[in-house]
Amino acid sequence: MKAIILTGTSNGLGKSLFDRLSKEDASLFCIARRFLPYQEELAQAAGSRIHLRRADLSRTDELPTTEEFQRFLDGRDCREVILVHNAAVIEPIGAVGQLDPRKISEALQVNLAAPILLTNALLAADTVASLPVKILFISSGAAKRPRDGWSVYCATKAGGEMFFHVLAEQFQDNDRVSVHNVDPGIMDTSMQETIRSATHVHFPQLERFVQFKEQGMLASPDDVAAAIINEYMLAGQKEYPRETP
Ligand SMILES: NC(=O)c1ccc[n+]([C@@H]2O[C@H](COP(=O)([O-])OP(=O)(O)OC[C@H]3O[C@@H](n4cnc5c(N)ncnc54)[C@H](OP(=O)(O)O)[C@@H]3O)[C@@H](O)[C@H]2O)c1
Incomplete structure (x- = not known):
């Protein structure tokens, strides 16, 4: 069985990944600051196979530790x-010099520091040292x-990609251990x-993004989730680069 650790399952792409992965033969460790009622019900029915871990990723002291990851993996017939x-968060949007400092810190933490800290914590777990590991940013x-x-968004995504490179x-x-930076493309x-x-x-590009929506150019997060699962989690190692216009 695969053990899959996934952040941000309450909305968008993360929710679509949760919906599909919860039906697979996989153990899930979901990290989010809130869970939807149906997710709580599903987790209850699934027993220890689906673990919902509440955490605000902007707060380092709330992040799961190596010991927590170890406990989750212990006793499972885990193959990968x-x-x-x-x-991630897109805000703050605006001119540098007019950004809300709290939003700057939050974005640095959620988009960049949390992925680094969680990766470091997971790779320190004893069980992980002998298993195939795949990391998707x-x-x-x-x-x-x-x-x-x-x-700030550009800086955090560029910084994250470099960390994973x-x-x-x-x-x-x-x-x-394989590591992938995955561009999901623009999604609704x-x-x-x-x-x-x-x-x-x-x-300045606001109108362009309004048009992406009006012209139906945004992919459904469910379709993107299906493609990512197919290419990285169920099948081989093929990359999934989608060009953001
Ligand atoms: N949408 C696009 O067009 C697009 C394009 C390129 C790349 N991406 C990337 O794709 C990924 C998913 O984006 P999306 O469009 O699905 O975004 P989304 O709909 O805004 O969902 C973001 C998820 O991150 C969670 N999150 C935000 N701040 C958090 C915090 N402090 N602690 C815990 N969870 C937090 C949100 O939780 P809450 O529900 O609690 O807010 C939500 O579950 C992101 O990495 C994004 O950068 C998106």
Whole structure:
């Protein structure tokens, strides 16, 4: 059985991943600051197979520890561990000099520090040292292309990609651990709603993002979840790069 650790299951892509993975022969360790009632019910019915771990990822002291990951993995007939860093925030959007410092700190923590800390904690677990491990960082086209108004989001995604590139180097001679930066492309989620509502701040490309929605260019998060699961979790190691326009 695969053990899958997934952040941000309450909405968007993370919720779609939860919906599909909860039906697979896999153990789930879901990290979110809230869980939906049907998720609580499903977890209760699934017993120890689905573990819901409440945590605000902007708070280091709330993150699961190595010992927690170890306890989750102990006693399972676990053949592979997959860690999916999905949770992220797009805000603060606007001109540098006018950003809310609390939102800057929150984005740095959720988008960049939490993935680093969780990866470090998981790789320290004894059980993990002898299992195949796959780590997915759900990134964005914003990691590679500067977007005026998204300075913090771009910086956190670029920083995250570099951290996982370095991790991939660490394991370059060891097939046991594989690391992937995954650009899911533009999706019809609450993150896109937040982007379209950035009407009173500096964000020159606002109209373009309004058009993505109006012209039906946003992918369904369920379709993207299906593609990511198919390409990284059920089948082989094929990459899933989707170009963000
Ligand atoms: N949507 C796009 O067009 C797009 C494009 C490229 C890349 N991406 C990337 O795809 C991933 C998923 O995005 P999405 O569109 O599905 O976003 P979303 O709908 O906004 O969902 C984000 C998830 O992250 C969680 N989260 C945010 N802050 C958190 C915190 N402090 N603690 C715990 N959980 C927190 C949210 O929880 P709450 O429900 O509690 O807020 C939610 O479950 C992200 O990494 C994003 O950067 C998205």
